[in-house]
Amino acid sequence: MTLNATLSLQPLQQCASPAISFSNGDTLTLTDRQPGGGSALYFAIDGSFPGPGNPGTVLPGGELIGCQVYSAPIAVGSGVIVRAAAWNAAAAVGSMIQSAVSP
Numbered sequence: 001m002t003l004n005a006t007l008s009l010q011p012l013q014q015c016a017s018p019a020i021s022f023s024n025g026d027t028l029t030l031t032d033r034q035p036g037g038g039s040a041l042y043f044a045i046d047g048s049f050p051g052p053g054n055p056g057t058v059l060p061g062g063e064l065i066g067c068q069v070y071s072a073p074i075a076v077g078s079g080v081i082v083r084a085a086a087w088n089a090a091a092a093v094g095s096m097i098q099s100a101v102s103p
Contacts, residue, residue, distance in 0.1 A: 015039055015091035018070075018084045020099040028101075029073045030084050039086040041070035045077075050085040051094060076101055 042050035056066025
């Protein structure tokens, strides 16, 4: 018995990285750049990997630990490294970007 098969492989579509911007020196804004929008945006300022599988928490003093879901601009300290990620159901692979807040 001989089996013949033809496979057609397509590259996985990657979600567009979110745009990171800072205003007033330390206010973080993330923007969904995925065509059609609808991405869930995540960020971390403590070196954590941002994404849906890494939930974070807010300590009683307001300090952010771990990954946070982005919903509105947020103040971050000078010298902080921000990691941001976008996850979208229309894309098979999420995308991450990193930026630093200048002192």
